[in-house]
Amino acid sequence: MSRGNRIKLSAMGKEQWKELFVKNAIYLVILAIIIFIIVREPAFLSLNVFRNILTQSAVRLILAFGVGGIIITQGTDLSLGRMVGFAAVITGSLLQRADYASRFYPDLSPLPLFVPLLISCAVIAFFSAINGFVVAKFKIHPFLATLGMMITLYGILSIYFASGAPGPQPIGGFDPRYTEFVIGETLGVPNLVIYAVIVSIVVWVLWNKTTFGKNLYAVGGNPEAAKVSGVNVTKTIVLVYVMAGVLYGIGGFLEAARIGSANNGTGYGYELDAIAACVVGGISFSGGIGKVSGAITGVLLFTIISYGMTFIGMEQYYQYIIKGVIIVAAVALDAKKYLKKT
């Protein structure tokens, strides 16, 4: 619930209450929707639903952190979905069961799980670094740079996908070690949730406790000022894209096992979900603003809403309307905050 307001509760006048209300309006409405869902279907209030919502949020959150960092630098990343798809196809192709009928690499012996993870992170970080380099060096708007990458990467990933022994067939039949690692549980907690928590902590430290983090916000808030005060802007931007690439690599690795298969269409459209979650969580397109807690809130809100609306059996067309309105409303509130600042 923190959108940067630190008002002392004890000394609040009418105006401040109003401001607090405006700043948190989106959360209040979403809270109302949740209450509405619970009233309609009290079964929504169960441990299983709670677990499912956290599990379904896990990969989305990791991806949102990736694009969230980029948004802080006034960027965006349309290639996210294809990057995740490529990572999913790479890990999937390297981690099929030995006895599966149509293996991508028929003679591949079982690999330790971290090998495909590292390969996928390295490959995706490489392509994402190209994005960062193009944005920082050639001053191409990130929307266009990553649009180009999104299309290019789809071609590259499709070529790789089609190059397997069975041809362009969906990659399934994963090694049980891999599936268990991703969708299993540890002490009753879904592994995916544990990974999301670990990634959240690492990202929090990177954003808040390192020079990289300081430079990230400085470059995002005002690139010129950052440059004057001695920050290496190019390096910072490339680094934030590399970090995003690593996160997409992890996300794709987890996603393939979570879904149970991967193909060249995997990940399609994920960029929009991730960007929307960041924006609703208060990571501003105007740059320099955004918190780890914001990304977490944004992702959870979207999962809760889409889970809840399906849960009460709402016609899907209405769900699109509600999601769309929430995104625009959140941005409207965000823009207002930004206008007031200047």
Added chain:
Amino acid sequence: MKRSITSLVMMALLAISLVSLFVACEKKDDQIVIGANIYTFADNFMNGVMKPELESYAAGKGVRIEIVDSEGQQAKLNDQVDVFITRKVDVLVINLVDPAAAGTIIAKAKAAGIPLVLFNKEATERGVMASYDYVWYVGTNSAESGIIQGQMMVADWRANPTWDRNADGIVQYVLLKGEPGHPDAEARTVESVRAFVDAGLQVEQLALEADPNWSTQHGNDKMAAWLTSSFGNRIELVICNNDGMAFGAINALKAAGVSLPIYGVDALDQALTHIADGEMNGTVLNDGVNQSRAALDLAINAAMGLSVTEGTRWTLSTDGSKAVRVPYLPVTPSNYQEFRN
């Protein structure tokens, strides 16, 4: 300024909350609830034929069906199945996005003890249907649509010697394939051409394009490109693995002022209109109405704990695929009127 934006936002949000209040429907306690999906509402056939029939047939049977849009993402479908399971639907009727992911969905249903009917996209992984006693499949025999399409094309080709435009005795064709890896796309591609070969005719494939969305736009763009290519004037036959792509191709043919024999699969209403207008030569009825009915008949029986085909006109295949296969029907200029609603 500040106040007006705020109030506008609040009003909009209030409005959607109210809308959601009205649209969420009532549920009776003793009613069978079916959790269903369509792999993407963007698919003409699934959204235009199967979904309406699933809804109206369920209403006629007095059961409640909730159909969600998986938006072409298997991940979304997985999440939706989790939701259905936690809200304890009586049976799942699932249209896989990715046929290779059947194992994950079957495992979820099995863990929850909920019967599962897969429809329209058949599991590709061998043995996966045997992993759970309460999973069945409703679909077609993929190969049959291609065979019927091929037989229609061969008969028409023989009856129209002028179709062999360069009079070389070889059928020069282009093919719009649809989704790579989709069992229907793969089987139709092979079977429709095989019909010519089996009939002793020589064929030459000038081009083949695949599109994961089976889309009209793709059909249009590829056909337009082919017509302007080096082999554009050698094309004698356009084979489309679904009607949606054929519509696009017809559009491109019209734009270029060219008339070529063109065949689709699905027998959508628009295809019947094209056949009536002489713009399309044939299609194959992918009997979505009866597939929807079969899927629901099986699902309702499963939810009531009966043998799935009890009291229905469907029979399960005996080859271990646990499938009900609804037959395809040829639709031609001479019989298309029978298929008009």
